[in-house]
Amino acid sequence: MKILSIQSGIFGDHSNSTQLVKQVVDKLSREAENVIVTERDLSTQPLPYFDAEVAMALNSDAPNRTAAQQKIVALSDLLIEEVKEADAIVLGLPMYNFGIPAQMKSWFDLLARAGVTFTYTEQGPKGLLADKPVYVVAARGGVHQGQPSDSQTPFIRTILGFIGLQDVRIVYVEGLNMGDSAKAESLSKFETELVEFA
Numbered sequence: 500m501k502i503l504s505i506q507s508g509i510f511g512d513h514s515n516s517t518q519l520v521k522q523v524v525d526k527l528s529r530e531a532e533n534v535i536v537t538e539r540d541l542s543t544q545p546l547p548y549f550d551a552e553v554a555m556a557l558n559s560d561a562p563n564r565t566a567a568q569q570k571i572v573a574l575s576d577l578l579i580e581e582v583k584e585a586d587a588i589v590l591g592l593p594m595y596n597f598g599i600p601a602q603m604k605s606w607f608d609l610l611a612r613a614g615v616t617f618t619y620t621e622q623g624p625k626g627l628l629a630d631k632p633v634y635v636v637a638a639r640g641g642v643h644q645g646q647p648s649d650s651q652t653p654f655i656r657t658i659l660g661f662i663g664l665q666d667v668r669i670v671y672v673e674g675l676n677m678g679d680s681a682k683a684e685s686l687s688k689f690e691t692e693l694v695e696f697a
């Protein structure tokens with residue numbers, strides 16, 4: 500079983516989301532055989548910001564690519580390959596200023612490739628990646644689940660579904676900055692939920 504672990508907490512191992520992702524990966528690993536984990540830390544391995552250069556590279560025809568465009572496309576190919584290779588993906592999703600981390604947005608911008616990970620049909624867009632479980636750990640300082648302030652999880656479901664990944668399973672770990680007892684309660688709820696979640 501191949502697990503792709505995606506971390507995006509800006510504080511590395513000090514980020515709650517990173518620690519929680521590791522717990523989910525450990526749980527999945529305990530229940531499978533021959534587990535291979537590929538880690539991609541979007542905070543320590545930053546991806547290029549999505550600008551005109553990146554957008555044009557991703558839409559360029561292979562024979563006409565400049566060296567710089569080839570480099571960008573090769574990176575996008577690698578990220579897509581990591582997703583394709585995985586049997587399951589574990590995604591750490593910290594909330595920063597009500598959104599997903601900018602680094603994670605760059606990851607999605609490099610994954611969404613017309614003709615490679617999605618296409619448009621007469622019936623609308625169609626994702627081209629084979630479906631697989633995506634375990635999302637939504638870690639927040641406050642409490643947002645089901646409220647307008649949570650634009651993160653609808654976005655995550657939309658973009659993953661757009662490229663073919665429909666099986667999105669989200670665990671919410673909230674109130675992490677609301678005092679020691681709220682944090683302890685939230686982490687203990689997560690540990691209970693983890694039994695069923697992963």
Ligand SMILES: Cc1cc2nc3c(=O)[nH]c(=O)nc-3n(C[C@H](O)[C@H](O)[C@H](O)COP(=O)(O)O)c2cc1C
Pocket residue numbers: 508509510513514515516517592593594595596597598638639640641642643675676
């Ligand atoms: C710059 C910054 C912005 C944040 N913005 C929010 C926010 O908008 N809403 C919220 O509930 N928590 C917010 N938090 C708290 C994080 O969601 C919280 O620390 C959580 O544990 C996820 O981040 P972590 O994985 O880096 O620990 C913010 C934290 C930082 C450092």
